[in-house]
Amino acid sequence: MPENEILLEVKNLKMWFPITQGIIFQRHIGDIKAVDGISFYIRRGETLGLVGESGCGKSTTGRAILQLYRPTAGDVYFEGKNLCKLKGEELRRMRRKMQMIFQDPYASLNPRMTVGDIIGEPLEVHNIMKGKELRERVMELLEIVGLNRYFINRYPHEFSGGQRQRIGVARALAVQPDFIVCDEPISALDVSIQAQIINLLEELQAKFHLTYLFIAHDLSVVRHISDRVAVMYLGKIVELTTRDKLYSDARHPYTQALLSAVPIPDPVVEEKRKRIILVGDVPSPANPPKGCHFHTRCALKIEGTCDVVEPEFKDIGGEHWVACHRVA
Amino acid sequence: MGTLLQVKGLKTQFFTQDGVVNAVNGIDFDLNEGETLGIVGESGCGKSVSVLSLMRLIPSPPGRIVGGEAWFQGRDLLKMSEEEIRSVRGNKIAMIFQDPMTSLNPVLTINQQVSEALELHLGMDKRQARKRTIELLEMVRIPDAANRVDDYPHQFSGGMRQRVMIAMGLSCNPQLLIADEPTTALDVTIQAQIIDLVKQLKKEIGMAVIWITHDLGVVAGLADRVNVMYAGYIVESADVKDMYADPRHPYTLGLLGSIPRLDAERKAKLTPIEGLPPDLIDMPPGCPFAPRCRYAIDRCLEENPKLETVARRHSVACWVDVTGGKR
Ligand SMILES: Nc1ncnc2c1ncn2[C@@H]1O[C@H](COP(=O)(O)OP(=O)(O)OP(=O)(O)O)[C@@H](O)[C@H]1O
Ligand SMILES: Nc1ncnc2c1ncn2[C@@H]1O[C@H](COP(=O)(O)OP(=O)(O)OP(=O)(O)O)[C@@H](O)[C@H]1O
Ligand code: SF4
Ligand SMILES: [Mg+2]
Ligand SMILES: [Mg+2]
Numbered sequence: 001m002p003e004n005e006i007l008l009e010v011k012n013l014k015m016w017f018p019i020t021q022g023i024i025f026q027r028h029i030g031d032i033k034a035v036d037g038i039s040f041y042i043r044r045g046e047t048l049g050l051v052g053e054s055g056c057g058k059s060t061t062g063r064a065i066l067q068l069y070r071p072t073a074g075d076v077y078f079e080g081k082n083l084c085k086l087k088g089e090e091l092r093r094m095r096r097k098m099q100m101i102f103q104d105p106y107a108s109l110n111p112r113m114t115v116g117d118i119i120g121e122p123l124e125v126h127n128i129m130k131g132k133e134l135r136e137r138v139m140e141l142l143e144i145v146g147l148n149r150y151f152i153n154r155y156p157h158e159f160s161g162g163q164r165q166r167i168g169v170a171r172a173l174a175v176q177p178d179f180i181v182c183d184e185p186i187s188a189l190d191v192s193i194q195a196q197i198i199n200l201l202e203e204l205q206a207k208f209h210l211t212y213l214f215i216a217h218d219l220s221v222v223r224h225i226s227d228r229v230a231v232m233y234l235g236k237i238v239e240l241t242t243r244d245k246l247y248s249d250a251r252h253p254y255t256q257a258l259l260s261a262v263p264i265p266d267p268v269v270e271e272k273r274k275r276i277i278l279v280g281d282v283p284s285p286a287n288p289p290k291g292c293h294f295h296t297r298c299a300l301k302i303e304g305t306c307d308v309v310e311p312e313f314k315d316i317g318g319e320h321w322v323a324c325h326r327v328a
Numbered sequence: 329m330g331t332l333l334q335v336k337g338l339k340t341q342f343f344t345q346d347g348v349v350n351a352v353n354g355i356d357f358d359l360n361e362g363e364t365l366g367i368v369g370e371s372g373c374g375k376s377v378s379v380l381s382l383m384r385l386i387p388s389p390p391g392r393i394v395g396g397e398a399w400f401q402g403r404d405l406l407k408m409s410e411e412e413i414r415s416v417r418g419n420k421i422a423m424i425f426q427d428p429m430t431s432l433n434p435v436l437t438i439n440q441q442v443s444e445a446l447e448l449h450l451g452m453d454k455r456q457a458r459k460r461t462i463e464l465l466e467m468v469r470i471p472d473a474a475n476r477v478d479d480y481p482h483q484f485s486g487g488m489r490q491r492v493m494i495a496m497g498l499s500c501n502p503q504l505l506i507a508d509e510p511t512t513a514l515d516v517t518i519q520a521q522i523i524d525l526v527k528q529l530k531k532e533i534g535m536a537v538i539w540i541t542h543d544l545g546v547v548a549g550l551a552d553r554v555n556v557m558y559a560g561y562i563v564e565s566a567d568v569k570d571m572y573a574d575p576r577h578p579y580t581l582g583l584l585g586s587i588p589r590l591d592a593e594r595k596a597k598l599t600p601i602e603g604l605p606p607d608l609i610d611m612p613p614g615c616p617f618a619p620r621c622r623y624a625i626d627r628c629l630e631e632n633p634k635l636e637t638v639a640r641r642h643s644v645a646c647w648v649d650v651t652g653g654k655r
Contacts, residue, residue, distance in 0.1 A: 053515035160604050190370040191542055195586035195600035217515065220545075224588030224595065247591065261520035262590045263545025267568045269591065270549035277524050278517045280471075281485045 007179060007211050008065070009041040013074035015057070015064040019286060032286045034060040036235035036293075037074070039313060040321075044178070047205065047212040049226030049243075051219050051258070053282060056232045058215045062181040065213070066098050067091060078179070096126050099172035103184035105164035109156040115142070116152040119170045126175055141170040146200060162193035169200065179211045187216060198225060219262045223247065228319065231255045234293040235285055237313060241320040251322045254294045292325065300326050332503060332536050333359040333382075338396035338406075340374075340381045343389065347609040351377040353560040354395065356635065359553075361503070364530065364537040366551030366568070368544060368583075370605065374560040375540045379506050381406075383423060384413045401503070419449045422497030424490070426509040431493060432481040438465070439477040442496050449500045464495040468525060487518035491525065498529065506538045511546070523550055544587060548572060553641075556580050559606050559616035562635055566642040576644040576651070578621045615647070623648045 016031040035057045042048045050058050064071045067083050076083045078094060086094060099122075102108040109118055119138045123129050129137060139149035145166040156164055165185060172180055182201065186194040202225065204210060216222050222229055223243050230240040231254065239252040250256050257276040264270055278297050283289055289296050295306040305325050313323040335357050342349035352374045359365050367375050380386050382398050382405055398405040400421070405413060417423070425431050433441055442464060443457035452460065458477070465473035468491040481489055490510055497505055507526070511519035523546065530537060539550055547554055547568065554571045556564040556579065564577040575581050582601035603620040606612055612619060618628040627647050635645040 053517065162604075191544070191583060192370055192586055192601040193604075195598040196602070198588075198598055199600060219516070220588045220590040223590060224592070224598070243595075257517060259590065261516040263519075263543060263549050264589060264591055265544040265548050265572065265584065265587060266589070266591075267548045267572050270545075273549075275520055275524060277521055281487060281518070282515075 005044045006041045007044040007079065009077040010065060011039050011075045011077070012037050013039070013061070013064060013076065014072045015060050015069055016072040030286055033235050033288060034285055035064060036288070038237045040230055040237060040240055042211055042213060044211055045205075045209050046228070047214050047226045049222035049229040050213060050215045050232060051217060051222045051229060052232030053217060055282065055285065057235045057285070058232055059183050061232070062100065062183050062213060062215055066095070066100060066181060096175050097177050098179045098181070099175065099177040100181045100183060101165075101168050101172050101185045104188050105161050105168055106188070108168060109164055111156055113155075114152065115154050115156070115167055118156070118167060119174055122171060122174045128175065137174070141174055144173065144204070145170045160193075161189050162196055165189060165197050166200065169204070173204065173208070176208070177210070179213070181213045181215065183215045184217070186221065187218070194221070201225065219258060231258065234282060234288050236293055236323065237321075238294065238324070239322050245318070245320055249320075251316070251320070251327045252324050253298050253300050253326070292323070302326070329360040329362060331358050332361045332363075332400065334399040335382065336397045338378060338381055338398065339394050340377050340386060340391060341394050342391045350560050350608045350611055351391075352381060355562045357555055357562060357565060359504070359536055359538065362530070362534050362536055363553060364539060364551045366547035366554045367538065367540045367557060368542060368547055368554060369557035370542055372605065372608070373557040375557055376508055378557075379423075379508060379538060379540065383417055383421065383506070384408075418445060419500045420502055421504045421506065422500070422502040423506040423508070424493045424497050424510045426512050432489060434481055437478050437480055438484070438492055442492070442499060445496055445499050460499070464499055465492070467498070467529070468492070468495045486514055487521060490514065490522055494522070494525065494529075498533065501533065502535055504536045504538065508540045509542070512541065512543075519546070526550070544583060556583070559611065560608060561616060561645060563617065563645045564643070565635065570639065570642050574639070574642075576638055576642070577646050578623045578648070578650060579617050581650060615645075623650060
């Protein structure tokens with residue numbers, strides 16, 4: 001395996017949801033531009049973090065990559081194959097290599113299925129194994145995620161949030177995927193449990209050479225776990241860079257505001273910090289502002305440019321991309 | 329600075345079918361005038377129940393305040409008549425909650441809701457109340473307040489609704505504002521707006537604040553003092569800088585070690601607290617943290633340590649001195 005192999009490449013991906021009106025005759029009156037033209041790649045074995053505020057399109061991005069939604073436009077290359085063009089059996093086979101872990105460990109596990117059935121299901125669906133072999137594999141998976149192999153006959157409600165999230169991880173690992181979309185895998189958990197899951201994901205990545213797209217709104221967590229981080233705002237990626245540069249050399253005004261808003265658990269540091277307080281709220285993705293989507297809240301906007309021309313998502317060198325007219 | 333609130337031995341239980349839930353197990357703390365107290369701890373540790381008990385808002389049945397005192401301006405809140413405590417609530421003590429949508433009435437305009445409190449508590453007439461409502465909305469930085477005052481809650485964003493709740497809370501110039509996870513459901517940039525606002529208002533009005541959160545970062549930036557709660561007990565209490573520079577309880581240490589810091593230079597491995605919090609119906613004897621504690625000694629499993637002073641304005645409930653010695 002080459003060191004810098006690109007596993008996944010997303011090109012100008014768009015995912016729009018139609019807004020319709022009328023009960024019998026549904027008229028198409030507009031679109032929610034949940035994801036509105038984003039491009040990035042992920043190397044094999046890498047973790048790319050995706051952060052941004054509620055509704056900016058993070059989950060939609062993850063789902064569109066996995067073809068759980070068929071994208072409105074754009075391409076998603078996985079191991080060189082364009083997933084957007086695949087159908088039927090071919091797509092199903094590729095899907096085996098890509099899994100998802102969800103935010104809510106309560107809602108995402110079927111309460112009427114045993115832990116064994118939940119974890120084993122993808123193996124059965126893909127006709128990989130059954131019977132005794134399957135049971136043995138499920139027990140092994142339970143141990144891999146730090147649970148007792150004899151939990152196999154229990155039901156989800158018998159477990160805590162953190163344990164349920166481990167079950168979700170075991171299920172995702174069952175088919176030996178290369179790539180996992182982790183959609184806010186720790187947001188619903190208590191602080192003392194979050195670290196357990198973060199460490200587990202890191203250990204599994206090293207052990208099985210996994211590639212992650214790690215989605216979260218908590219920038220501290222994302223920076224901790226990621227090699228590179230993409231910052232999203234209203235359907236666009238505004239900045240993408242390495243974990244170190246994200247903190248030391250953020251260029252986009254939105255990234256800067258976001259960073260300054262994250263509380264740091266140290267009163268001495270907090271006392272000295274300058275906050276960039278953003279005014280107003282995020283506009284609706286059904287009707288995003290013209291030009292730069294962020295211009296309505298940006299303190300640095302250039303009148304006549306930022307509100308008219310969309311800034312290009314530019315490579316400024318050194319693994320750093322920014323979409324801002326202020327950044328040359 | 330005088331003492332505004334003094335809580336002694338507060339104990340609240342829920343009598344459920346499954347057994348008695350020991351939600352708050354005899355907590356003591358003081359709050360000075362104008363001071364901000366942060367209460368931190370994970371889900372279910374008794375943060376909400378302790379402040380709801382002070383306000384006498386515990387649903388009964390199944391809940392009951394089974395003991396304690398809460399002295400506020402020379403009166404025990406827990407001994408007041410229903411009528412007296414009602415006049416304290418929303419007046420001298422204001423409270424805001426996590427989800428502003430459930431605390432606002434969806435069928436009344438913002439003006440109708442804020443004005444009601446002003447008319448009720450301060451005896452204003454409709455015109456005065458409306459004028460004051462607009463002032464309050466301006467104070468919490470709602471743009472175009474004079475027009476937005478006749479909007480319904482659903483026409484406001486989450487952050488704006490929370491600001492309205494703060495405006496309502498402040499309408500009667502309270503001496504104490506209790507905020508129960510008021511920013512947990514909000515995005516960080518909106519959270520920063522709200523925290524910034526509360527800090528400024530505190531300067532302007534001089535009220536004391538109790539801020540409940542599970543976010544150690546928020547507390548670091550906002551509080552003067554911190555109480556760390558675990559399984560219905562206060563396990564550590566200190567001035568904010570001491571709490572972070574010199575944490576003394578293994579649980580506090582564990583919490584600080586398990587959160588990544590945005591400003592961390594290099595990727596440090598997180599040290600999670602293994603295991604789970606205890607079942608509050610079936611509490612282990614001894615220290616409630618003992619089953620998860622890396623420092624635990626035999627005594628921890630048998631005897632529950634009391635909160636004791638270990639340094640100036642710094643108290644801890646632990647048998648072990650995590651700084652080295654043995655207590
Ligand atoms: N199936 C759908 N149909 C219509 N609109 C949708 C659908 N899924 C998402 N949206 C809208 O698309 C936008 C982006 O949603 P998405 O769930 O991707 O955001 P997110 O960044 O994951 O937010 P959060 O942090 O709250 O999870 C939102 O405005 C959302 O309401
Ligand atoms: N009405 C009730 N009936 C039974 N038990 C209750 C009731 N309300 C609270 N409890 C229990 O009391 C304990 C303390 O709850 P409390 O709401 O104070 O937790 P908290 O620290 O505020 O948690 P969170 O961070 O989740 O808000 C919990 O174990 C909870 O299950
Ligand atoms: S008393 Fe013992 S068990 Fe409890 S926290 Fe201290 S060291 Fe741990
Ligand atoms: Mg999402
Ligand atoms: Mg609570």
